[in-house]
Amino acid sequence: MSISAENLVWSVGKTNIVNGVTLAAQPGKVLGLLGPNGSGKSSLLRLLSGLRRPASGRVLLEGRNIQSIGRRALARRMALVEQHATTEANVRVRDVVSLGRIPHRSPFSGWTVQDQAAVDAALDRVGMLDRTDRYWHSLSGGERQRVHLARALAQAPRELLLDEPTNHLDIQHQMALLKLVGELSLTTIVALHDINHAAMFCDQLMVLDGGKLVAQGGPEEVLSEALMREVFCVEARIESSPHHGRPHIHYLV
Ligand SMILES: Nc1ncnc2c1ncn2[C@@H]1O[C@H](COP(=O)(O)OP(=O)(O)O)[C@@H](O)[C@H]1O
Ligand SMILES: [Mg+2]
Structure with a gap:
């Protein structure tokens, strides 16, 4: 567990x-x-x-x-990416992701090869390795969200x-x-x-x-039609998707 x-x-x-x-x-x-x-x-x-x-x-x-x-x-x-995560505007992508390494570093060790590898791997995973020098304020909402995920992944x-x-x-x-x-x-x-x-x-x-x-x-x-009605207050029909086999909700008007 x-x-x-x-x-x-x-x-x-x-x-x-x-x-x-x-x-x-x-x-x-x-x-x-x-x-x-x-x-x-x-x-x-x-x-x-x-x-x-x-x-x-x-x-x-x-x-x-x-x-x-x-x-x-x-x-x-354990890493958390909050819903309204904010970051100072005047930092670069790599600085934000590097924050994920803080819990792994001792006050005496400098930035290590392993720290850099973890940051690069995290940026690569979210498809942002080509934008490491970009300033936070220049990123789209979606890019920011991916950088926050990379910060969490760099935390390993x-x-x-x-x-x-x-x-x-x-x-x-x-x-x-x-x-x-x-x-x-x-x-x-x-x-x-x-x-x-x-x-x-x-x-x-x-x-x-x-x-x-x-x-x-x-x-x-x-997921059931009753739950959609009682919890989400919408009428819906649920079928098993022929494409991925999972339940798929059709919302009714
Ligand atoms: N710090 C807080 N002080 C007062 N009310 C709060 C606080 N945090 C959350 N709430 C209230 O708790 C309820 C649940 O909020 P939240 O956990 O953000 O729900 P969700 O993420 O499902 O939208 C909301 O009614 C919200 O207004
Ligand atoms: Mg919420």
């Missing part, structure tokens, strides 16, 4: 934003996190990353409470948490990014907006509604 969580609660005032979530991500697989806007996806990912402390419940990494793992040690194995994590990583991408780059994420063989938890994309690329899905986990399992088990 890699990341798991037991009965996680996170509240603001008297409202439970994440309300008793228990989950277990399968090692090396992609777990898709779905739910309407405001259902608690980003809040849950922050709890799982250790960035936020739960009011109750716990997050476990290989069975160990992440509260007992130091920040640096945690950052050496075993667990990768991604919050709506395809938001600013055109369809070609959405497909490429999701395919890449599937090929990484990292334990990945990814919040996604597009349910059809989640069904195509994720091994398992979880659905949040009002901070509660209302469904989890394989895409075929989780």
Whole structure:
């Protein structure tokens, strides 16, 4: 087991934003996190990353409470790409990706060949190796998103948490990014907006509604017309796609 969580609660005032979530991500697989806007996806990912402390419940990494793992040690194995990740405008692509190496470096060692190799490999993976000298402010939204993913990959994590990583991408780059994420063989938890994309690329899905986990399992088990109606408030028909064999949702008007 890699990341798991037991009965996680996170509240603001008297409202439970994440309300008793228990989950277990399968090692090396992609777990898709779905739910309407405001259902608690980003809040849950922050709890799982250790960035936020739960009011109750716990997050476990290989069975160990992440509260007992130091920040640096945690950052050496787990990376989070936030939904609204920002970066100073006046830095170059390579500087942003180099940040991923910080948890691996000691105060005494300089920049090593291994650090450089990790940065180059990460940039290559996201198709940005030819733009390492570009300034952040000159990048498109999609390029920025790919650079943030490269920063996370340079961290050489075993667990990768991604919050709506395809938001600013055109369809070609959405497909490429999701395919890449599937090929990484990292334990990945990814919040996604597009349910059809989640069904195509994720091994398992979880659905949040009002901070509660209302469904989890394989895409075929989780996605149903009743769930689309009750959780997402849309009428839909679901068929098994003749092209990729996964469920495909047709939205009705
Ligand atoms: N720091 C915060 N303070 C107050 N409310 C918050 C905070 N973070 C999130 N919320 C609220 O919690 C709910 C869930 O937010 P979020 O986790 O961002 O959902 P999602 O990512 O599914 O859209 C929303 O209603 C949001 O307004
Ligand atoms: Mg969010």
